[in-house]
Amino acid sequence: MRTLLAVLLTLFSTQVWSAPIEVPVAFIEALDSKDTTSSERFRKEYELAVKYGVELTEKEAAECGYRIKPVPSFYGASDPLQAKERTEQSVKAGVWFVVGPRRSNHYILAAKGSGEVPTVSLMASSDEVLSLGPKHLSLVAPNSVMAQVAAKEAAAQTTAKTNRAYISVVREDCLFCKGFAEQFDAAAKTVGLKKTAEVFILTDEPDLKAVIAAIDAHKPSFILLPNYSIVSGFLIEKLHKMYPDVFFVGGDGWGTNFGFVENGRDIGNAKGFTVRGNPPVDVGMKSFPTGQKLLADSGRIPVASATALSLIKIIDSTKSLLCKYQPKSSADFANVFQRNGKEYFSAPWGVSIYQLSSGNIEYKKSSRAL
Amino acid sequence: MSGFWSKSRSLKQLLLLSWIAPALLTLVASLAVFLFLGWLDYQNGIDVTSVGLKEKSKVAARRVSAELLLQEHGAVGSVLQKLQEELDLGDLQISGDAHCGDAGPVCSQVLKSDVEVARKIPQMSPVQYIVLRQGIQPFQSFLNPKFLAWSALPVFFLIAVGLFIQLVFLQKKVINPIGALVGAGDANFSVRDQWPVEVRQIGGELKASFEAKEQAVFALLAKGVIHDIKTFMHSLLIATDMIGESADEAKRVRRLENLYKASKSNLPKIKRIIELTLDGSRDIPIREVESDVLATIKGAIAANADYAQEKAVTIRLEGSEKMLVTHDPVQLERALANLIRNGVEVFSDRNVEGETKREVLVSVSEVDQQTVSISVEDTGSGYSGEAEQFMPMKSAKAHGAGLGLYITNKIIQGHRGSLKVMRSVALGGARFCVSIPRGGAQ
Numbered sequence: 030m031r032t033l034l035a036v037l038l039t040l041f042s043t044q045v046w047s048a049p050i051e052v053p054v055a056f057i058e059a060l061d062s063k064d065t066t067s068s069e070r071f072r073k074e075y076e077l078a079v080k081y082g083v084e085l086t087e088k089e090a091a092e093c094g095y096r097i098k099p100v101p102s103f104y105g106a107s108d109p110l111q112a113k114e115r116t117e118q119s120v121k122a123g124v125w126f127v128v129g130p131r132r133s134n135h136y137i138l139a140a141k142g143s144g145e146v147p148t149v150s151l152m153a154s155s156d157e158v159l160s161l162g163p164k165h166l167s168l169v170a171p172n173s174v175m176a177q178v179a180a181k182e183a184a185a186q187t188t189a190k191t192n193r194a195y196i197s198v199v200r201e202d203c204l205f206c207k208g209f210a211e212q213f214d215a216a217a218k219t220v221g222l223k224k225t226a227e228v229f230i231l232t233d234e235p236d237l238k239a240v241i242a243a244i245d246a247h248k249p250s251f252i253l254l255p256n257y258s259i260v261s262g263f264l265i266e267k268l269h270k271m272y273p274d275v276f277f278v279g280g281d282g283w284g285t286n287f288g289f290v291e292n293g294r295d296i297g298n299a300k301g302f303t304v305r306g307n308p309p310v311d312v313g314m315k316s317f318p319t320g321q322k323l324l325a326d327s328g329r330i331p332v333a334s335a336t337a338l339s340l341i342k343i344i345d346s347t348k349s350l351l352c353k354y355q356p357k358s359s360a361d362f363a364n365v366f367q368r369n370g371k372e373y374f375s376a377p378w379g380v381s382i383y384q385l386s387s388g389n390i391e392y393k394k395s396s397r398a399l
Numbered sequence: 400m401s402g403f404w405s406k407s408r409s410l411k412q413l414l415l416l417s418w419i420a421p422a423l424l425t426l427v428a429s430l431a432v433f434l435f436l437g438w439l440d441y442q443n444g445i446d447v448t449s450v451g452l453k454e455k456s457k458v459a460a461r462r463v464s465a466e467l468l469l470q471e472h473g474a475v476g477s478v479l480q481k482l483q484e485e486l487d488l489g490d491l492q493i494s495g496d497a498h499c500g501d502a503g504p505v506c507s508q509v510l511k512s513d514v515e516v517a518r519k520i521p522q523m524s525p526v527q528y529i530v531l532r533q534g535i536q537p538f539q540s541f542l543n544p545k546f547l548a549w550s551a552l553p554v555f556f557l558i559a560v561g562l563f564i565q566l567v568f569l570q571k572k573v574i575n576p577i578g579a580l581v582g583a584g585d586a587n588f589s590v591r592d593q594w595p596v597e598v599r600q601i602g603g604e605l606k607a608s609f610e611a612k613e614q615a616v617f618a619l620l621a622k623g624v625i626h627d628i629k630t631f632m633h634s635l636l637i638a639t640d641m642i643g644e645s646a647d648e649a650k651r652v653r654r655l656e657n658l659y660k661a662s663k664s665n666l667p668k669i670k671r672i673i674e675l676t677l678d679g680s681r682d683i684p685i686r687e688v689e690s691d692v693l694a695t696i697k698g699a700i701a702a703n704a705d706y707a708q709e710k711a712v713t714i715r716l717e718g719s720e721k722m723l724v725t726h727d728p729v730q731l732e733r734a735l736a737n738l739i740r741n742g743v744e745v746f747s748d749r750n751v752e753g754e755t756k757r758e759v760l761v762s763v764s765e766v767d768q769q770t771v772s773i774s775v776e777d778t779g780s781g782y783s784g785e786a787e788q789f790m791p792m793k794s795a796k797a798h799g800a801g802l803g804l805y806i807t808n809k810i811i812q813g814h815r816g817s818l819k820v821m822r823s824v825a826l827g828g829a830r831f832c833v834s835i836p837r838g839g840a841q
Contacts, residue, residue, distance in 0.1 A: 108458075109465040110521065134469055141468055157469075 055119035059106035078337035082344030093352035113142035169306025176212030197253035209280035255280035277301030319345035346373035699735035717762035725839030745779035776823035776830035
C-alpha cells in the first residue's frame with residue numbers, strides 16, 4: 030500500500046505538479062518587412078500559421094509535459110549571411126530546434142550556424158541538403174528525387190508514343206533550373222528516355238528560333254521546361270500554338286495557376302505536368318492530425334499557402350516527437366532528432382504531381398500515400 | 400626695364416599702373432582660391448567615393464561570405480561579376496591580405512585615379528578580404544569655370560570702382576589745386592583749407608617764393624630808383640655848388656634862379672619816386688566806395704593833360720554814361736593815370752618823320768553785369784607779344800624803373816581785378832586792359 034502510494038505520489042508530482050518543459054523553437058526566415066509589401070503580407074501569414082500551429086498543439090504538448098515556445102527571427106532576403114548569423118544567435122539563446130529558412134542556400138547557411146541544434150527547412154530542395162547530415166532535414170524532397178519522379182511520370186505519360194526523345198529548354202542564368210535539368214537527364218536515362226537537344230535561353234521572352242529548329246529536327250515526345258513560371262508560361266503559350274501535340278514537363282518552378290494567370294498567358298489546352306514538394310494545402314492538412322483539427326475547427330483553411338502548411342506540419346511533428354521520446358534537454362532532443370527525425374520531418378508528402386490541363390495546374394497525386 | 404619706369408607719364412597713366420599690380424595679385428589670389436576650392440571639392444569627392452565604397456564593401460563582403468560558405472564551385476566568380484555590375488564597381492576581387500595594411504575590419508587608400516577599399520569577409524577562417532576599387536573623377540573635372548568667373552568678377556569690379564574713385568579724388572583734390580597754383584602769377588592767391596596737406600604746403604611755399612621774387616623784383620626796381628634819385632640829386636648839387644663859387648651878385652642871382660628851376664623840376668620827381676618806392680614796398684590800402692568810375696577816369700586823364708600837351712599827344716575818352724562801380728577812386732585814378740602817362744611817354748619828345756598821329760585812347764565798357772573793363776591804348780610802336788597778364792619787369796617803357804606799372808598792378812590786384820597787356824588792334828600800339836569787379840574786392 031505504501032509502495033503504491035509512493036508510486037502514485039511520484040507519478041502525480043512529476044506528471045501534474047512539474048511545470049511543462051519549455052521548448053524554444055527558432056523560426057528563421059527571409060521575411061524582413063522592409064524588403065517589399067508582399068514580404069509584409071507573407072510575414073503576417075507566416076506568423077499566423079505559427080500561432081495556429083502552437084495553439085492547436087498546446088494542449089497535447091502540455092499533457093506530454095512540454096510547451097513549445099516560438100522564437101521568430103526575420104531578416105532581409107538580400108543578405109543571406111544573416112541566415113547563419115540569426116541561427117547562431119538563436120542557438121546561443123538556447124533554442125532546441127531551428128525551423129527554416131525556405132530557400133535552399135539560406136537553409137544551408139543556417140545549418141552551418143546551428144552547431145549541434147537540429148534544423149528543418151520548410152521547402153529547401155537542393156541536393157546539398159542531403160549532405161548536411163541527419164540533423165538537418167527538409168519537408169520537401171530534394172531535386173534529385175523530384176527529378177526521378179518527374180522522369181518516371183514523363184515515361185509513364187508518354188508511353189503511348191514511340192518516340193522516347195525529349196528536348197530541354199533551360200534558362201541559363203537559373204542555377205536551380207540547370208540543376209533540375211541535369212538531375213532529370215540522369216533519371217531519364219534509367220527509364221529509357223533520351224535527350225536529343227538542349228537549348229539555353231537568357232530572357233523571360235526569348236527568341237524561339239533555336240527551340241523551333243530543335244523541335245522540327247527531333248520531333249520530341251515532350252519538352253522539359255525546368256524554369257520558373259514566367260518564362261515557362263511564355264514558352265508553353267507560344268509553342269503550344271505552333272505544336273499543339275507537344276507535351277511539357279516542368280520542375281518545381283511552375284508555381285500555381287497564379288503564376289500563369291497573372292501574366293495573362295493563354296495556354297489553351299496544352300498538355301503536361303510539373304512536380305512539386307508539397308501537395309495542395311487542403312490535401313496536405315488532411316494528412317496529419319493538427320491539420321485535420323484546423324480544418325475541423327475553422328471549416329475552411331485560414332492560412333492557404335504551402336508555407337503555412339509546412340509550418341503547421343513541423344509544429345505538429347515537433348509535438349509528436351517530444352511526446353513520444355520525452356527528451357529532457359536540448360541535447361536530448363538533438364539526439365532524438367538525429368535518430369528519429371527523418372520519420373517526422375523528411376519529405377512527409379513525397380513528391381506531388383500536378384497536371385497541366387485546360388489551362389490549369391491541378392493536383393494529380395503524390396508519390397507517397399497521404 | 401629702367402627706361403620703362405623713368406619714362407614721363409601722365410598722372411592717369413601712373414594711377415593705372417599702380418592699380419595693375421594689385422589687379423595682377425588679385426587675379427593670382429583668385430586663381431589660387433579657385434584651385435584650392437577645386438582641390439577641396441576633389442578631396443570631398445574622394446571622401447564621398449570612399450564612404451560609398453565602404454558601404455558597398457559591406458554588402459559585397461557579406462554576399463561573398465555566403466557564397467564561400469555554400470562552397471558552390473564557380474559560383475563565387477559569377478557572384479563577384481554580378482556584384483561588380485550591381486554595385487557599379489571598377490574592380491572586385493578576393494584577397495588574402497588587405498592592400499591598405501590596416502588591422503581593422505575595413506580600410507581604404509587612394510591610388511592614382513582610384514579609391515580602394517578592403518574589408519574582412521565575415522565568418523571566414525583564415526581571414527580573407529574583399530577588395531573593391533572605384534575610379535575617381537580627375538581633379539580638373541572639379542574645376543568649374545563658373546566659379547572662377549564669379550570669384551574674379553566682383554574683385555575686378557571693385558578694382559575698377561576704386562580706380563575711378565581715386566581718379567576723381569585726385570582730379571579734385573590734387574590736379575585742380577595744382578592748376579590753381581600754377582595759374583597764380585604772383586603771391587596774391589589763397590591756399591584753401593580743403594586742399595590736401597601736401598598741396599597746401601606746396602601752395603604756402605609757392606606763395607613765399609612769389610613774395611621773395613616780388614621782393615627781389617622790388618629790390619631790383621629800387622636799385623633803379625636810387626640811380627634816378629642820384630641823377631636828380633646830382634644836378635641839384637651842381638647848381639648849389641655853383642652859387643657858392645660865384646662872387647658876382649648878378650651871377651649869383653642867376654645861379655639861384657637856376658637852382659630854383661632845378662629844384663622845382665627835380666624835387667617833385669624825387670618825391671614821386673620816393674612815394675612810388677614806398678608804395679611798392681608796402682600794401683596799398685584800398686578804400687572802396689560805390690562811385691562813378693567815369694569820373695575817376697576823367698581825373699586820371701586830367702592828371703596827364705599838361706604832360707600830354709607837352710608831348711603833343713591827344714588823350715581821347717570813349718564812354719560818356721555814368722557807371723557806378725565799387726572802387727577806390729583815389730588809387731584807381733592813380734593807377735589809370737600811370738597807364739595814361741605810360742601811353743604818352745611812349746612817344747618821343749619830337750615828332751618822328753612818318754609818324755601818323757599821337758593818340759591815347761581810354762575806353763570803358765561792361766564785360767558783363769559783374770565786371771567792368773577799362774582800356775588804355777596808344778598809337779605807339781606797339782606790343783609784340785601775345786595778350787598776357789602783366790608781369791613785373793616786362794614794362795616796355797623807354798625809361799624809368801617800371802615801378803609805376805608795378806604799383807598800378809598792385810592797385811588793380813587790390814581791387815581783385817586784372818591787368819593785361821596786348822597789341823591794340825584799333826590804334827596799332829600797346830593796349831593795357833584793366834578788369835575790375837563791379838561789386839568791389841569784397
